[in-house]
Amino acid sequence: MSLPHLDCLPNEKAADKLVLQTLEDYATSHPHIDILEAGCGRRWPYKLDGFDYRLTGIDIDAEALRIRKEDVGDLDEIVHSDLHKARFGEAQFDVIYSSYVLEHVYGVDALLGLFHKWLKPGGLLVIKVPDYQSVYGLITRMTPHKFHIFYKRYFRGLRNAGKPGYGPYPTVHERAIARGPFHEFLSSNAMTMLQERGYGTLPGMQKHVSNTIGALTFGAYAGGHYNLLYISQKA
Ligand SMILES: C[S@@+](CC[C@H](N)C(=O)[O-])C[C@H]1O[C@@H](n2cnc3c(N)ncnc32)[C@H](O)[C@@H]1O
Numbered sequence: 001m002s003l004p005h006l007d008c009l010p011n012e013k014a015a016d017k018l019v020l021q022t023l024e025d026y027a028t029s030h031p032h033i034d035i036l037e038a039g040c041g042r043r044w045p046y047k048l049d050g051f052d053y054r055l056t057g058i059d060i061d062a063e064a065l066r067i068r069k070e071d072v073g074d075l076d077e078i079v080h081s082d083l084h085k086a087r088f089g090e091a092q093f094d095v096i097y098s099s100y101v102l103e104h105v106y107g108v109d110a111l112l113g114l115f116h117k118w119l120k121p122g123g124l125l126v127i128k129v130p131d132y133q134s135v136y137g138l139i140t141r142m143t144p145h146k147f148h149i150f151y152k153r154y155f156r157g158l159r160n161a162g163k164p165g166y167g168p169y170p171t172v173h174e175r176a177i178a179r180g181p182f183h184e185f186l187s188s189n190a191m192t193m194l195q196e197r198g199y200g201t202l203p204g205m206q207k208h209v210s211n212t213i214g215a216l217t218f219g220a221y222a223g224g225h226y227n228l229l230y231i232s233q234k235a
Contacts, residue, residue, distance in 0.1 A: 008198040027051040033094040039101030063165030091120045099128040104169045108176035127230040132178035135210045136226030190235040198225035
């Protein structure tokens with residue numbers, strides 16, 4: 001399958017703005033929306049003030065859910081479960097939002113099938129995930145989890161990295177979430193891609209290293225961005 005050209009956004013803030021705009025447009029034409037945050041972790045970056053919505057968060061990490069409940073308190077329903085074992089109803093949600101989760105999950109094909117089942121007709125599937133075909137994605141797959149913790153703590157300055165309730169979570173990053181297989185999933189389920197963007201640039205020297213490795217792979221792996229935003233819609 002030949003893929004459409006990938007446009008890139010300057011940063012995650014721009015990606016979140018696009019997601020928020022899409023959610024607001026959807027909410028404007030629906031009196032009430034049910035949102036599932038799949039792999040909700042400790043935070044949700046969107047303010048949907050003025051809209052009638054219900055936010056359900058599911059996560060396998062009890063400590064992350066505890067922090068979310070006590071520090072943020074924005075979830076209407078909290079489900080502590082592996083996504084694969086969740087018992088949501090068919091066509092239960094208007095929106096399923098999953099941010100930096102699918103790279104940590106085995107059986108992405110099956111999980112995408114569940115997302116499709118849990119969505120209402122016309123519902124939105126919003127996914128943020130590292131780009132499988134990026135230099136960052138490639139290096140993350142090739143390096144051990146201990147290195148990821150070290151990187152987040154000492155290069156990104158995240159002092160809680162690796163502690164209970166905090167990432168980085170062990171990386172699986174199955175190819176099923178790469179652009180090609182994801183487009184195939186959409187077309188075999190009659191879903192439409194509404195927005196597809198790359199975003200995220202590494203800081204300082206890491207950016208140059210990433211761009212150089214990308215160039216050495218003749219563009220097979222993107223050096224200039226490392227995340228993808230997919231916003232798709234069920235028929
Ligand atoms: C990197 S964090 C992202 C958290 C949040 N979505 C965000 O964007 O900040 C990944 C989250 O996915 C959760 N997770 C990983 N595998 C899961 C699974 N099989 N079922 C449910 N949650 C899972 C982790 O516990 C963690 O909270």
